[in-house]
Amino acid sequence: MRARIAGVTAYLPERTVTSAEVEARVAAESAGHGFRPLPTIVERMTGIRSRHVMRPDQQASDLAVEAARKLLAGRGVAPADLDLLIFGSASQDLIEPATAHIVAAKLGATCPVFDVKNACNSFLNALQTAEALIRTGQYARVLVCAGETPSRAIRWRVRDRAQFVDAFAGYTLSDGGAAMLLEAAPSGGPAAGVFHRDFAAVSSAWDIGTLPAGGSMHPRDPEHSYFSGDGRRLKDAFLATGPDIFLRALDETGLTWDDFAIVAVHQVTLPYLEVLRTVLGIPAEKLVVTLPEHGNVASVTLPLQLATALEEGRCGPGDRVALVGLAGGVSLGVVFAEL
Incomplete structure (x- = not known):
């Protein structure tokens, strides 16, 4: 057996924040220290014009669920038809339990679940895991999903240039969700x-x-x-x-x-x-x-x-x-x- 990608969707929160707005917020919240980023430095260094920011009432699981619901509806697959759900994300709702449980509860899925976590390769490693489990015959239909919420871990109040440089990676990050459905398929068929x-x-x-x-x-x-x-x-x-x-x-x-x-x-x-x-x-x-x-x-x-x-x-x-x-x-x- 092989695992074929039966569908993939992404969910991006509606609110966007420009790089200029990022710099303005850092300047405003760091005013007490007298630090102000050089104008346009974020976009010049990264090429990023805007990024997405989730609503205050949303969690990592919600972003994954938004993408998963769209994907399953488009494929005509009910949550009850899933054999396994893997949440592969650097972000999480809680330390315990696995965020996959929260995603499954919100979706109404009753299959086994677990998390896979490996920074920005979390989703890819979850795909790797799902593919291996399908290829070995343990499951036939696996939902891999992610919800990334880095906007909640960005340092806005900066002491000096050194601290700004240390926190700079956070200013590139964006919130979003994704879901991918993998299904068993005969090896070598039209869907390889x-x-x-x-x-x-x-x-x-x-x-x-x-x-x-x-x-x-x-x-x-x-x-x-x-x-x-x-x-x-x-x-x-x-x-x-x-x-x-x-x-x-x-x-x-x-x-x-x-x-x-x-x-x-x-x-x-x-x-x-x-x-x-x-x-x-x-x-x-x-x-x-x-x-x-x-x-x-x-x-x-x-x-x-x-x-x-x-x-x-x-x-x-x-x-x-x-x-x-x-x-x-x-x-x-x-x-x-x-x-």
Whole structure:
């Protein structure tokens, strides 16, 4: 058996915030320290014009449910028909229980559930897990979903330039939800499904980008409840691992990037996306660039790109698609599928 992607949707909150508004808020809340960001620095450094912000009454589970309801309705699948639900997201409603339980309760699903968490590769690793469980015959229909809520972990009151740089990754982030339905399909049929996957990690770089609060290190310290990181070091850590995992996937399948309708790549900033595209040799026209208008939606980024490409008619049944994941930790992953 293979696992085919039966559908994918994304949900983006209606409220958007521009990069200029981000800078204005930092300046206003940091006035007591006398710090003010350089005008236009966020957009100039990242290429991001706007990002989405969830309503105060929404949780990570709500964003996942919005996407899942749309997906299931469009496919004519009832929540009761699901064999398994996996919540794959960097965000969560609570430390315990698994947010997947909350999603299932809101959907009305009664199947087994669990969470998969690995920073911005959370959704991709949840897809990897679902595919393996289908391929081994344990489940036939799995819903993978995510709800990312990074807007609630952004440092707005900044002491000085050094603290602004440390918090800068948070100003790129955006809220959103995604859902993907995977179903068992005969191997080699017209819907071939996922046909290659590979993952790697450079765990010695785990401390480059963190959100420390809530764990055993900093269980109740508000000062550690904000994103902290060094974007330059994180980029260098990714590049230091080289393109091997992604180029090896091409070698092992005998394919080139031209054989794919689209190549979805995790997007943090436009300059880094261009560096990565050049290093990997991906033709620019294969990318689905969502970053300028939607920001970095963490693990929702890849399903958002795939859903966008489907809506725009850039890919469809019988087409090959590539999902290229990058995440703090540091983690890398690649999944090839035929729709």
